Amino acid sequence: xxxxxxxxxxxxxxxxxxxxxxxxxxxxxxxxxxxxxxxxxxxxxxxxxxxxxxxxxxxxxxxxxxxxxxxxxxxxxxxxxxxxxxxxxxxxxxxxxxxxxxxxxxxxxxxxxxxxxxxxxxxxxxxxxxxxxxxxxxxxxxxxxxxxxxxxxxxxxxxxxxxxxxxxxxxxxxxxxxxxxxxxxxxxxxxxxxxxxxxxxxxxxxxxxxxxxxxxxxxxxxxxxxxxxxxxxxxxxxxxxxxxxxxxxxxxxxxxxxxxxxxxxxxxxxxxxxxxxxxxxxxxxxxxxxxxxxxxxxxxxx
Ligand code: TA6
Numbered sequence: 001x002x003x004x005x006x007x008x009x010x011x012x013x014x015x016x017x018x019x020x021x022x023x024x025x026x027x028x029x030x031x032x033x034x035x036x037x038x039x040x041x042x043x044x045x046x047x048x049x050x051x052x053x054x055x056x057x058x059x060x061x062x063x064x065x066x067x068x069x070x071x072x073x074x075x076x077x078x079x080x081x082x083x084x085x086x087x088x089x090x091x092x093x094x095x096x097x098x099x100x101x102x103x104x105x106x107x108x109x110x111x112x113x114x115x116x117x118x119x120x121x122x123x124x125x126x127x128x129x130x131x132x133x134x135x136x137x138x139x140x141x142x143x144x145x146x147x148x149x150x151x152x153x154x155x156x157x158x159x160x161x162x163x164x165x166x167x168x169x170x171x172x173x174x175x176x177x178x179x180x181x182x183x184x185x186x187x188x189x190x191x192x193x194x195x196x197x198x199x200x201x202x203x204x205x206x207x208x209x210x211x212x213x214x215x216x217x218x219x220x221x222x223x224x225x226x227x228x229x230x231x232x233x234x235x236x237x238x239x240x241x242x243x244x245x246x247x248x249x250x251x252x253x254x255x256x257x258x259x260x261x262x263x264x265x266x267x268x269x270x271x272x273x274x275x276x277x278x279x280x281x282x283x284x285x286x287x288x289x290x291x292x293x294x295x296x297x298x299x300x301x302x
Contacts, residue, residue, distance in 0.1 A: 039064060075098060075168060106124045125139050174236055223239060238297060
């Protein structure tokens with residue numbers, strides 16, 4: 001029975017972090033102001049779709065393990081990025097991987113209900129909140145729409161007077177029954193960089209299944225990818241716009257032991273498919289130009 005009092009948005013503190021819990025007739029979502037990071041997303045009556053570590057730490061200045069961290073203005077190790085992206089960083093230490101915005105509070109622009117749906121908008125203006133070692137004026141925004149599916153729109157506007165080169169990713173952690181039992185549809189024929197074997201360029205044959213640590217950068221990716229989870233009788237469908245690259249990651253046993261905020265067996269129940277603009281698909285923005293990357297996440301019965 002539809003509850004007329006829905007949707008609801010509640011602001012709360014989880015340890016050191018300001019968060020919002022959103023409840024609609026379709027799902028519940030938790031996110032934090034730090035990094036404008038979604039922490040969890042669970043359609044009613046279903047297993048979670050977005051995975052959050054059982055050992056997650058909610059501390060200022062420390063990225064929470066799980067959810068959908070925003071990697072920007074570079075993805076991964078800056079030194080592994082195209083020269084144009086590296087050239088944007090001027091002086092100072094290179095911060096940990098995945099750029100400079102995961103651990104900063106973004107500004108809440110607004111929370112609006114759109115019928116049964118809820119939209120939250122966050123922004124980070126680097127002109128008024130400079131990023132260390134990255135002296136460029138940009139308006140970064142993340143718009144999150146929660147209705148039958150979860151939609152994230154990451155947009156970057158170059159508000160400076162020189163061209164910008166940026167790599168980025170929505171580093172989505174998905175909850176699955178067992179990494180050894182799922183596979184990913186949609187990548188057949190895509191070139192990929194095998195980062196675990198000297199960054200060799202290879203080509204995907206058929207669906208992607210998992211039997212060891214996986215950390216691949218897929219290129220020329222399609223607009224639709226699907227995690228097929230037979231044990232949980234569902235598929236998680238990712239429909240994207242404004243992205244033609246994606247990172248697929250599971251740490252498996254050994255790397256899991258080296259990860260922070262990560263139980264030794266957590267590798268079995270999670271899979272990252274990261275909607276990205278990396279390598280030959282980076283964002284190149286002329287002064288005044290804006291580009292958006294849209295990710296729609298929907299869970300459907302098999
Ligand atoms: O996206 C894959 C990856 O770059 C992996 O190599 C692993 O480092 C993962 O991101 C997690 O990175 P984090 O900095 O969040 O621990």
